[in-house]
Amino acid sequence: MSINGVFRTSVSGMNAQANRLSAISDNIGNADTEGYKRSETEFSSLILPQSGGQYNSGSVSTHIRKTISQAGTTATTSSATDVAIQGDGFFVVQDGSGRDYYTRAGSFVEKTQNNGGTETTYLVNSAGYRLTGTSLTDGSAGAIELPVGKLIAPTQTKSADFSLQLPASSEVVSAAPTATSAAGAAYTKKTSVVVYNQLGEARTLDVYLTKTADGDATASPATDDTWKISIFDQAQSTNGGFPYTNVATGDTGVHEEFTATFNPVTGKETSGLGKQAIALADGSSVDVDFSSLTQYDSDFSAKLTADGNPAGYISDFEISDQGVVNGVMNTGNSIPLFQLNLARFSAPDQLTAGVGNVYSASLASGTPEIGVPGVNGFGALQSNALEQSNVDLSTELTDMIQSQRSYGANSKVFQTGSEILDVIINLKR
């Protein structure tokens, strides 16, 4: 139509390229920012209605799209609390006021903050956002508060496993010792295992094994080899041995006795002892698994294991593949403290970007779906790793050159229009 349209169109073209250059400069600037997602510039044409033989030039509009759903490469680090998501999902983090944000930047470090006198240690990322999770001790959700310097409650021994090989050639002892047996009472073998009570106190259980009867396979009916398994609490021993009696109170304390019978021909248990509960002196009980008892013609061997741990302090933290934040105690026990949750969106590219590599949910992104890492399509976690930005420098640089050329072309159009206007103005002298 008119030559003025050319100016409008070329200016909008130059504006569009300027936008694109801005996005590219952001991308290049954040090429090394962990968890940064590059912005893509897309253009759409705005074409005016045409009439008759006239062409009305329109303009171009710019749309910025964040490539949030594209994962960056993973780089390894030396910190156990650096985590990268391998697959779908975002870490759920909170700012100081408790508002939820979502991020892929997983460089979390411990940071202690003083809130009105009480010190709380959070796991924060480089922008200061606190990692959230579900407490595995009380089930509460929210920002993870690490129990640094706080005493961790002991875990009582709930189950133990006794694997015993009792030598078939052992001599028979007439009767198994009891708690009140005199010092030096006869038994066949002895072993011991440490268990923990509710107070986290390590109690050594003395396990005496006494062969009380020799079986006879040729008798009718055939009889079995009999062993008595007698369990006492070492704390109640007298000089480390019998009698296991608290003389002051007359309390005979822990004394559990089980009978295991073995086929003298096969050396296997005739009827499995299986799981048995042992009552401890403090009233708690431990389930002991006796499922692996044998009586072969071999030396005595005992493999005893028990769970539980004493009270103690946590000296180190690590995050597992399934998103469990474990505290490692000074005793070496690993205590699961929190379960990290991941959030997933139906349209993650539509999330609203915020300061510090975080995103917040928008109408277009949909509401977050919360889940556990590695389950139901959520990505698994990799500790000692960080997700790099998904910016490719060569793409950005070529885009930049392209953008520059495009800007130049638009300015040429503007210049041409301007020259044409000059010609028109110069028609009258």
Place this chain on the structure above:
Amino acid sequence: MSLLSALSNARSSLATVSAQTALVSRNIGNAQNTAATRKYANLSAGAAGGVQVVSIAQSQNHALFQSMTSATGGLAAANAMSDSLTSIQNVVGDVDATTTPSNTLTALQAALSQYAVSPEDPQTARAAIDAAKDVVNSLNNATKAVQSARKDADDQLTAAASDMNDILSQFQALNDGIVKGTATGSDVTDLVDQRDQLVTKLSGYVGVNVQVRSGNDMVLTTDSGITLFETTARSVEFTPQTAYDATVTGSPFKIDGVSVSGANSAMPIKSGSVYGLLTFRDETAVTYQGQLDQIASTLVDDFSESGTYNAQTGSFDPATGTSASPIQKFQGLFNVALGSTVGAAGSISVDPAFDNDPTLLRDGQTVDYNTTNSSGFTGRLNQLISAFSTQRSFDGSLGAGSQGSIISYAGSSTAWLQAQRSAAKDDIDYQSTLLSGTKSALSDKTGVNLDEEMTNLLDLERSYQASSKIISTIGNMVDSLLNIR
């Protein structure tokens, strides 16, 4: 795959290579350390390319390690036995030495024969008494040597118990560190080496069996199954006796409340210096003391005087007894209660009356053998001389034979001691050969091989060069992009 991710992959390769180079230098530094194992890095490819060190591992061979610890225990037991026997042997002397009980007995017999040739000569009488004193000294000194060797064994056991408690508490600290390090995935290989060294040290005291539980947690038991360490250290208890003589029984050595040795022990250990010391203290030394006591009590019996009371003279006659006045026995030359065996060799002495008047040997002290008071009387002396070659029976359970004359018994006792010592020496030779064999086999399997490390280092250098080449190439590519105008 973009240029930048290629760059970060190349960078991860550089980091891995430098971590591996650090390990190689650690290995080379420990090439001369026999207790050190070879450390290596476990690598894994990252999800989007790149490489990372997943963990630091070490070469281990549980079976060879176990045979090494058991050979250590065997050698320590043989050494302890041999050292104790040598200390007795040094006092008693070997079969040719004039100080052995058998040779002093032969000398006593010769002196008595000399006396019988000239019974009127006070010189020969004195010589016979001196020869008897030599026998007494020989038996007394041998007993002292045996009992002080038992006391030494007791002292060494006391030191062993406190050392073992120390080792076990160090072990607990190391084991806790390893379990904790394993949970956090940190490098615990050096701690594991130290822990293995403690196990080897402990196996010098008692034979040790090792179980490894989940999380690199270790359980130690003796070779007889007594718990030494399980989550916590079990206590090793030993109370020494203040003094030893033939009547004292050694106190028990207890681990986790179980006595590790002796007839009453349900779970006797089979190797280690504690085993060697206990076996010496309670068996070998007791047996040799028994042999000495047999010699002493037989000697006392041989020199005893027996006779019947003669109411007319008011003294004892060497007559055959009657039911009215039975034969009575009296101590003669040697001053120990008749019929006592245990400890006889330690308390035997020459009666001072004989020392003052050597002719009592010819005439008798309590029993009047020389009724005519003749200075040429030899009846009693000949009786004493023949007693040396009389066949008699001894306690066969003591290992020096059950039949023979006192001189042959004393000879076989000395030979028995010699044989025990040479058996212990042979055992040392065998065990030390076995130990050096298993040690070198273990070192071949788990130790550092310099050739291998140097080859690895060359490989790493090449890998580092290749990765740096990739980085410089990518740099050039980005440069050429930037130079487009």
